[in-house]
Amino acid sequence: MEVIIYGIVNGMTFVLMAIGFSFVYGISRLPNFAHGALYVVTGFITWSFINNAGLPYLLSIIFSLIIVTLAGTAIYQFVMIRVRGMPISEIIVSFAIALAILEGLRLQGIGGFKGFIGPGYVLPRFMDGVLETSGVTIDFQRLFIIGFGLILLFLMWLFTHYSKIGLSLRAMAQNERAALMLGINSDFMANIALGIGSALAGLAAIVIMPLGNVNCESGYSVLTTAIAVCVIGGLGSWMGTILAGLILGIATTIMSAIGGTMWNNVLIFGLIILILIVRPSGLFGKQKELEERV
């Protein structure tokens, strides 16, 4: 029982981490390797707003989300737009941005900047307290992750199915040239997609980070987790991301209950290789088979 509940929490964490990456890739075919960096940046900005500027928690969350969204659109507008369609350059440029951000946060002693190093950076939990049901203890923050994840997924579904921008985004994802012909500005839409993707990364950070502390290393692990989930679920597929996230979460929780944390990564590794052998486009991959597999 405990394993299942914690597995679902874990799975929802994975889904939240991966959904932004999957969203951007699904719509604009841009691999946003700066995803993990944006995740970490949100945590630090929120922390600074609370502790340096003395703003209330909710307000600093809103401010940092706005800043991260703007950062995402700026990355597209000034950098990614020039290399779109060249896979090598896309990966390298976005990863270089990620590295510059993550290592830049650790800079010390330039203009009195201290650098975000050490365990002192902790975001407060939304609500303290624990819930006990049928012998399982679970704290409110983890419950909140499940609830928030479900609401977010539902809202995203509403947005992409019933709003004008969401519909244009889906049109772009299906066939960019046809969308262009129908008067959808593809650069503008890709820009919006990257903005929303960054906001999703930020939201994930705000919900997940109170469970641990904020550090730069988590940027890399979030990125690898997001990629692993997307590869297993099928790059750019919504259902695939959700399903793969939940499967991975439950499977890793079971694995660490049986064998220890070392087996988590072995499991992820094994699953990826297995999926690539059996179904290279992932569980729900809708890319044309020929484009990725010969």
Add this chain to the structure above:
Amino acid sequence: MFETLRGEELKNQERRKERLDRGIKARTEGLYAIQSWREVLYLIAPRASLIVGLLILPLVLPGLYWQRVLALAGVYALLAVSFDFLAERVGLVCIGGAFMIGVGGYISGALNYYLKLPIFLTIPIGTFGGALLCTLLWLPCLPLRGIYFAVVTFMFPFLTTSIILAGNLFEGTEGLSPIVGFPNIWIGIYLIIFILLLSIFGLRRLCGEDIGVVFSGIKDNDQAVLASAINITRIKVYALYIGSMIGCFSGAFVAHFSGFVGVSLFAVDFSIMPIAACIMGGPGTLAGPALGALILSPLSELLRGFGQLRVVLYCLVLIGFILFKPEGLLNWISRKYHQTEHWVKV
């Protein structure tokens, strides 16, 4: 029709740059090149300057410190050449250079540490065995193309690091130390320079052979290659084995050169720095990436005092080159060498 004018006179008019091959380039293309010293020199000069420059460089460098920097630059250069070969010649964008380094380093380091094998055995075993292991592990990803392959190879070093740390394999965070070093620093430096030259010229020759044509076919249109009844996965395996052999050799070299094997071999530096060097030096030229690495890595060594700032700086260099000079240094130099350019009125 076009009127050749000097740049200043055309500043305010519609103009474009016209490039023409130099006469000597046209003359040296055939067998007739050997009829005069001038033309022979024109052909040999770029290649000879690379070879002689690399051979002399260790002798003129002051002190042990800069010689070690040169050896490390050689490692990055080898990785960059391997990345360039795989990405630009075969179309396999493999951004997991750190994985090759780690596998090669751990194999040869562990053989030396646990079994006390001598260095002239561990390096070849690390090179060939490591390449075999890399190829086997990446084999399932080979049907993937472009970005998919890149994304998957990118994760390998990270996952391996966490497995080694969590499972406390190979002494975990402590790492294996000491590993027997080279008997003499000159042997180390000249070994890596020799291998670097060998792989640059060897790969250039390989790309000119029949299989090289198949490689570029796979890069440009693998459906067509498939239609010619060629098993492209097998060809990709050959290419991947060659590429990871170079990577694993540099891994084994790093392990013995620094006398230490640890998870730092899987550091992201080894993945991103060769790519930066490749972009800066000129993608697709094989010698260009080596040049880029030989420029970038001493530069980042000079910036070591700034701590993390150097990573930030070379990321900015990388972004700048991709956005504003995507052809790279070597392509630019060779254009200046082979062509003349002047402004013409449109």
